[in-house]
Amino acid sequence: MPITIKKRDNEPNERLIRRFSRRIQTSGLLLRAKKRQYFEHRKNKNHLKRDALRRLMMRAKDDYLRKIGMLEEDTYGRTFKSRTFKRS
Numbered sequence: 001m002p003i004t005i006k007k008r009d010n011e012p013n014e015r016l017i018r019r020f021s022r023r024i025q026t027s028g029l030l031l032r033a034k035k036r037q038y039f040e041h042r043k044n045k046n047h048l049k050r051d052a053l054r055r056l057m058m059r060a061k062d063d064y065l066r067k068i069g070m071l072e073e074d075t076y077g078r079t080f081k082s083r084t085f086k087r088s
Contacts, residue, residue: 003029
């Protein structure tokens with residue numbers, strides 16, 4: 001149901017905007033819009049498996065590059081976000 005606000009006689013624009021925003025807040029429309037903003041559909045089994053395999057392959061590739069010395073680590077054992085390759 002749309003919310004309609006009509007301007008009254010001799011009503012300033014600021015007052016009209018204030019009335020409109022108050023009506024929006026009391027209707028709960030703003031809360032529903034914010035909840036829907038980040039809604040994500042559930043992924044099916046094939047998408048979940050594909051994403052898990054992709055993560056495993058990336059982890060294996062990083063481990064291999066780290067083992068041969070082409071990927072540097074910080075003091076905590078994590079790799080840097082930007083991959084820095086050593087040139088020989």
